[in-house]
Structures are given as C-alpha cells and as structure tokens.
Amino acid sequence: MQPIFVWWIGEQEVSPQLMDHVRRHLAQAFERPVLPWDGGDRPRHAYDPRRKQHASNAILSWLLETGPADGKVLGVTDRDLFIPILTYVFGEAQLGGRAAVVSTARLAEDSGPFGPRVLVERLAKEAVHEVGHVLGLLHCGTGGCVMGRSPAVREVDTKSSELCAACRARLAELSGGA
Amino acid sequence: MANERTRILVVDDEEIVRESLGGWLEKDGYTVARCPDGASAIERIKAERWSILIVDLKMPGMDGLQVLEEAKRLRPDLAVVIMTAYATVDTAVAAMKAGAYDYLVKPFDPEELSIMMQKIVTQQTLVRENLVLRQALKQEYRFRDLLSKSPAMQAVFELARTAARSNSTILVLGESGSGKEVLARAIHVESPRAEGPFVAVSCAALTESLLESELFGHEKGAFTGAIARRKGKFEAAHGGTLFLDEVGDVGPKLQLDLLRVLEERRFQRVGGNEPIEVDVRIIAATNRDLKKAVQEGKFRDDLFYRLNVIPIVIPPLRQRREDVPLLVESFVERLAVEMKKRLDGVSADAMSALMAHDWPGNVRELRNVLERGAVVATGAVIQLADLGLPSKAEALPRPGALASLEEVEKRHVAAVLAHTCGNVSQAARILAIDRVTLYNKMRKYGIRRDGEQVEPPPEPAGSSSR
Numbered sequence: 001m002q003p004i005f006v007w008w009i010g011e012q013e014v015s016p017q018l019m020d021h022v023r024r025h026l027a028q029a030f031e032r033p034v035l036p037w038d039g040g041d042r043p044r045h046a047y048d049p050r051r052k053q054h055a056s057n058a059i060l061s062w063l064l065e066t067g068p069a070d071g072k073v074l075g076v077t078d079r080d081l082f083i084p085i086l087t088y089v090f091g092e093a094q095l096g097g098r099a100a101v102v103s104t105a106r107l108a109e110d111s112g113p114f115g116p117r118v119l120v121e122r123l124a125k126e127a128v129h130e131v132g133h134v135l136g137l138l139h140c141g142t143g144g145c146v147m148g149r150s151p152a153v154r155e156v157d158t159k160s161s162e163l164c165a166a167c168r169a170r171l172a173e174l175s176g177g178a
Numbered sequence: 179m180a181n182e183r184t185r186i187l188v189v190d191d192e193e194i195v196r197e198s199l200g201g202w203l204e205k206d207g208y209t210v211a212r213c214p215d216g217a218s219a220i221e222r223i224k225a226e227r228w229s230i231l232i233v234d235l236k237m238p239g240m241d242g243l244q245v246l247e248e249a250k251r252l253r254p255d256l257a258v259v260i261m262t263a264y265a266t267v268d269t270a271v272a273a274m275k276a277g278a279y280d281y282l283v284k285p286f287d288p289e290e291l292s293i294m295m296q297k298i299v300t301q302q303t304l305v306r307e308n309l310v311l312r313q314a315l316k317q318e319y320r321f322r323d324l325l326s327k328s329p330a331m332q333a334v335f336e337l338a339r340t341a342a343r344s345n346s347t348i349l350v351l352g353e354s355g356s357g358k359e360v361l362a363r364a365i366h367v368e369s370p371r372a373e374g375p376f377v378a379v380s381c382a383a384l385t386e387s388l389l390e391s392e393l394f395g396h397e398k399g400a401f402t403g404a405i406a407r408r409k410g411k412f413e414a415a416h417g418g419t420l421f422l423d424e425v426g427d428v429g430p431k432l433q434l435d436l437l438r439v440l441e442e443r444r445f446q447r448v449g450g451n452e453p454i455e456v457d458v459r460i461i462a463a464t465n466r467d468l469k470k471a472v473q474e475g476k477f478r479d480d481l482f483y484r485l486n487v488i489p490i491v492i493p494p495l496r497q498r499r500e501d502v503p504l505l506v507e508s509f510v511e512r513l514a515v516e517m518k519k520r521l522d523g524v525s526a527d528a529m530s531a532l533m534a535h536d537w538p539g540n541v542r543e544l545r546n547v548l549e550r551g552a553v554v555a556t557g558a559v560i561q562l563a564d565l566g567l568p569s570k571a572e573a574l575p576r577p578g579a580l581a582s583l584e585e586v587e588k589r590h591v592a593a594v595l596a597h598t599c600g601n602v603s604q605a606a607r608i609l610a611i612d613r614v615t616l617y618n619k620m621r622k623y624g625i626r627r628d629g630e631q632v633e634p635p636p637e638p639a640g641s642s643s644r
Contacts, residue, residue, distance in 0.1 A: 057194070057198065083198040083201075083202065084194045084198050085202070085261075085284060085286065086285050086287070086291065087285045087286065087288070088288070095205060133205055139205055139206045149206060151287070151288035151289035151292045152288075152289045
C-alpha cells in the first residue's frame with residue numbers, strides 16, 4: 001500500500017505537534033503508512049500578487065515535480081489558497097491523483113478562545129478530506145462524514161474527522177488502484 | 179451525495195476556469211462537461227440532457243447572453259447561471275430578464291457556489307416530484323377523457339370499467355353537458371370492441387322517418403329521394419358500439435323498431451325485406467326521466483327494460499364541485515395547446531366564481547366558459563372578468579325590484595339558452611316545452627340562440643323597468 005507523505009510547505013515555523021496530529025489522523029482514516037517529507041524548497045512561484053494568494057493548482061503541479069516520486073503527497077501551508085474561479089479554498093486535491101494541498105490560513109477564522117486547539121482539529125479534518133479526494137472519494141451527504149462539503153469553517157466544525165461507513169466501503173472498492 | 183443525476187455544462191473560453199470550476203463541481207458528485215465556446219455548448223444542449231448551464235458572459239463569438247437565450251429556447255427548464263468578471267447592474271438585469279436563474283461574479287465564494295447549486299438541484303427535484311405526483315394523481319382521477327375525484331364519479335368510473343368488459347346494453351343517465359357521450363366513448367375504448375367502430379347518433383336531431391333511415395339504412399327507391407341503397411348506423415357500428423344519444427326523444431314507432439333490434443339483433447333496411455344481422459353493443463343515453471316517461475305512457479316499458487340493463491347515472495357538476503379545480507386545470511392545459519397560447523391557469527377570484535357557479539350546462543358549459551376566458555384573456559392567467567360569468571346580482575332578481583311573470587320568463591329563457599350555448603333542443607328540454615314554443619318565445623322577446631337580446635323587447639304592460 002503506497003504511503004502518504006505530509007510536507008510542510010508554509011513560510012513560518014510549524015509546530016511539530018500540529019504535523020504529528022495531522023499524520024495520526026491520516027493514518028487512522030486511511031490505514032496506511034503516513035510519513036513526514038521535507039524537500040527544503042517552497043512554492044513561492046505560485047503566489048499571485050494581484051490576488052495576494054497562492055494558486056493551489058500551481059502548488060499541486062509543484063508537489064508532483066519536486067515531491068516524492070511515489071505515493072501520495074499532502075502539502076500543508078500557512079499561505080492563503082485560491083483557484084481561479086473561487087475567492088479562496090481551504091485546500092485542493094487531484095481527484096484520484098497523487099497530490100493535495102491544504103492551508104491553515106482561513107482555518108483559524110472564528111476559532112474563539114480555544115483557537116489553537118480548534119485550528120488543529122480543523123486542519124486534521126481538511127487534511128483527511130483532501131487526501132480522501134486523492135484516493136478517489138467524492139463529497140458525501142452523510143451527516144458528520146469528513147468527506148462532507150465544507151465551503152466555510154462552520155461546515156468544517158460540524159463534521160467529524162472520520163469517514164462514514166459508505167465512504168470506507170467506497171475506499172475499499174477503490175483501493176485496488178491506490 | 180445524490181448529485182449524480184445532475185449534469186452540469188460549464189462554458190468558458192478560459193481553460194483554467196473550465197478546469198477549476200469543473201473539478202470543484204465533480205468533487206461534489208455532479209457530472210460535468212466543459213465547452214470552450216457558445217456554439218459547441220449549443221450543440222451539446224441540443225444533443226444531451228443538462229440540468230444546469232454555467233456560462234461565462236464575455237466570450238468571443240456567441241456571448242453568454244446569446245447562449246442563455248438560445249439555451250432557454252431549446253430547453254426552457256434548464257437552469258442557467260451566468261458568470262461575469264464585473265458585477266454591473268445592467269449585466270445582472272439583462273441576464274435575469276433573459277431567463278437566467280442567477281449570476282456569479284468571478285471569482286466567487288465557494289459557499290455561494292455550493293448553496294446555489296444545491297438550491298437549483300432541490301428546486302429541480304421538487305419540480306420533477308411535483309410533475310410525477312400530479313400525473314399520478316390525474317391518472318388516479320381519470321377514466322380515459324373523464325376526470326373526477328368525487329366519490330360519486332369514482333363509483334361511476336368503477337361501474338363503467340366493469341360494464342365495459344361485458345357486452346350488455348348500458349343506459350347512461352345525466353343532465354345535458356355532463357359527459358354522457360364522453361363516458362360512452364370511454365367505455366367503448368375500454369371494451370373488447372375497442373378496435374371496432376364507435377358510431378354516435380343523436381335521436382333528437384332528426385324526424386322519426388329520417389332517424390329510422392339513419393339507423394337502419396334504406397334500399398334504393400324506399401322513399402322519394404332514396405336514389406341509392408344506404409347503410410344505416412347499425413350496420414356501420416358492426417363489431418363495435420352504437421351510441422344512441424337522447425334516446426328518450428325517440429317516437430313510438432321507432433321505439434318498437436329499436437326494441438326488435440335489441441331483442442333479435444337483426445333488422446331490415448327501410449324498404450327492404452332481407453334481414454340483416456349485426457353484432458353491435460348499444461350504449462343509450464338520455465337526460466330525461468325515462469321511468470316517469472314510462473309511467474306517463476310516453477316511453478315503452480319493454481324498451482326501457484331492454485335499455486336499462488346497466489344504468490349509469492352521471493352526477494351533475496354542481497353536486498361535485500370539488501372537481502371544478504381539477505377540470506379547470508385540465509381544460510386550461512388543453513386550451514393552451516389547442517390555441518398555441520401560454521395559459522398558466524385562472525386567477526383566485528375566477529376560481530372562486532367557477533366553484534360557486536351552479537353549472538346547469540355542466541362540464542360542457544365549464545369548458546365553453548374557459549374557452550371564452552382563454553380567448554379574451556390578455557395575460558397568461560385567465561381573470562374573472564374574462565370568463566363572462568353572470569354575477570350574483572345579475573343572476574338573481576334584485577331585492578325590491580319585483581318583476582312581472584313575462585320579465586322573469588324572458589330572463590329565464592335567455593339564461594337557459596346561454597347555458598346550452600344556443601342548443602335550442604336542449605334548452606326546450608330544460609324548460610319542458612317543445613321547440614316550436616321556445617322559438618315563439620325567442621321571437622316574442624327578441625332573444626337570439628345564444629341568449630343575447632337582438633332588439634328591444636316590446637315593453638310588457640305593467641312590467642317594472644330594469
């Protein structure tokens with residue numbers, strides 16, 4: 001079973017606990033090895049000065065070019081992400097592909113007095129969500145499923161960090177090609 | 179996620195927009211296709227079924243508004259969302275006027291996009307469900323061309339369905355315009371004789387000798403003007419159903435002839451000797467009280483019993499007012515198709531008036547009133563004034579304005595003629611006078627066949643003025 005590599009590609013220092021938390025959730029959700037990766041470089045070319053955001057498409061291509069040669073790769077950044085048609089995205093993934101990216105930039109919004117803890121939980125959920133897309137899962141309508149659509153932090157908070165039974169079954173079906 | 183049935187067509191000349199928007203929607207489970215220009219989008223709209231079209235406003239060649247207009251012309255139920263780089267009021271107004279569901283200003287908020295797509299899907303699902311339910315409901319309330327949800331009519335349908343399977347004679351009783359012939363046709367179509375002919379004869383429309391020739395045919399030279407042999411309706415209906423409308427109006431001689439045919443299933447043409455055997459199922463109808471006619475000696479009791487094997491009584495519309503909205507909807511739909519005119523229904527006050535009206539002319543009168551309304555209506559909704567229904571004040575004598583007997587008679591004759599839509603025979607029957615007497619009264623009061631007055635009636639002495 002191919003491993004999932006998790007790579008911090010943000011500009012600021014990241015807490016090792018935060019990355020550890022993300023890896024643990026991924027391992028639990030997808031029951032496969034989840035390993036840290038660090039290529040040293042940063043996708044600064046993806047920055048769009050007009051929008052003052054990073055283009056997630058460009059980051060995905062860069063992850064494939066410069067990241068691990070095999071397995072799946074999740075880039076985690078503190079930069080705000082966008083796709084051309086939308087004002088922002090929490091993350092983006094190649095559906096059924098190899099790469100995904102997730103950002104902490106907007107996940108800290110409206111996090112209240114328990115800010116850092118809330119951010120950790122939200123990031124773990126969005127990381128599982130984007131890697132779920134990489135493994136071929138679509139958005140899910142089952143209440144609480146981590147693959148539920150989450151266009152705003154409100155939806156992120158209302159879902160769990162786990163896959164529902166239907167998504168787990170779908171994943172098992174798809175795992176032949178993973 | 180139940181989005182698999184929703185097919186979205188994304189049209190934008192920029193590949194990156196097509197790909198990022200298409201990819202985003204695909205993760206929501208939608209089936210997405212992408213087109214780089216308006217012309218190819220129109221081709222795909224013609225060729226396949228789409229639920230939603232998301233189209234960029236500014237494109238070389240056909241722009242978004244042109245695509246929108248053509249798409250709505252081809253598929254009026256398609257939800258079209260216009261994408262635009264700059265939000266201007268003019269753009270938004272133009273898009274909405276042309277029938278767009280909504281518009282999105284690029285780049286748009288992911289939440290806005292998700293909510294909009296979900297709203298469209300929910301709305302389209304509701305519309306589909308509504309359509310299916312309405313069709314199912316109509317099917318349940320339908321017996322061929324007859325439509326009713328009243329328990330009394332449901333019982334009529336049930337009896338008619340059962341009777342249709344037999345070969346027995348059926349006697350349909352009901353007021354004028356209640357749908358006796360429509361029921362007879364429905365029974366024929368539901369019967370094993372459906373492949374055979376359905377022949378209808380109105381027994382009231384002809385003199386006795388003409389009716390005899392009409393029913394049984396005649397040999398050449400049977401009477402003056404019989405220049406060739408002619409087959410009658412009984413022969414024409416061989417293998418099928420013969421509908422004898424207004425059978426209560428048949429004269430004594432023909433009553434006997436009919437009795438013989440019903441008993442022996444054979445007859446002779448007028449002026450002929452050769453017996454002709456026919457396989458015909460008889461459905462007779464009348465709005466007269468045949469039992470009373472038998473008691474009064476006006477109708478043969480043996481013929482009555484021959485006809486009255488399976489009596490089916492159609493209740494008048496005023497006794498099943500709950501059917502009025504159902505019938506109105508059905509007639510309006512049909513009129514819209516016949517008249518090639520957009521008709522969405524009737525206004526609330528028009529429906530109230532239709533519900534309140536007594537419908538002496540029954541379903542036929544309702545249809546005629548709606549047809550008039552559909553012709554007169556200037557918009558897509560038929561208004562109360564379009565129907566030309568008599569107001570309560572007109573229908574009833576004004577309190578305190580005591581009218582003479584002649585005045586009341588004149589008004590009543592006019593009203594009955596209006597309700598029978600100018601059918602003098604029917605009007606005479608309702609008034610229980612013969613046609614000649616009715617014509618005399620029409621002449622006296624200057625009333626046309628449609629109940630309108632053509633000339634000022636002579637002022638009856640002592641009558642109160644109107």
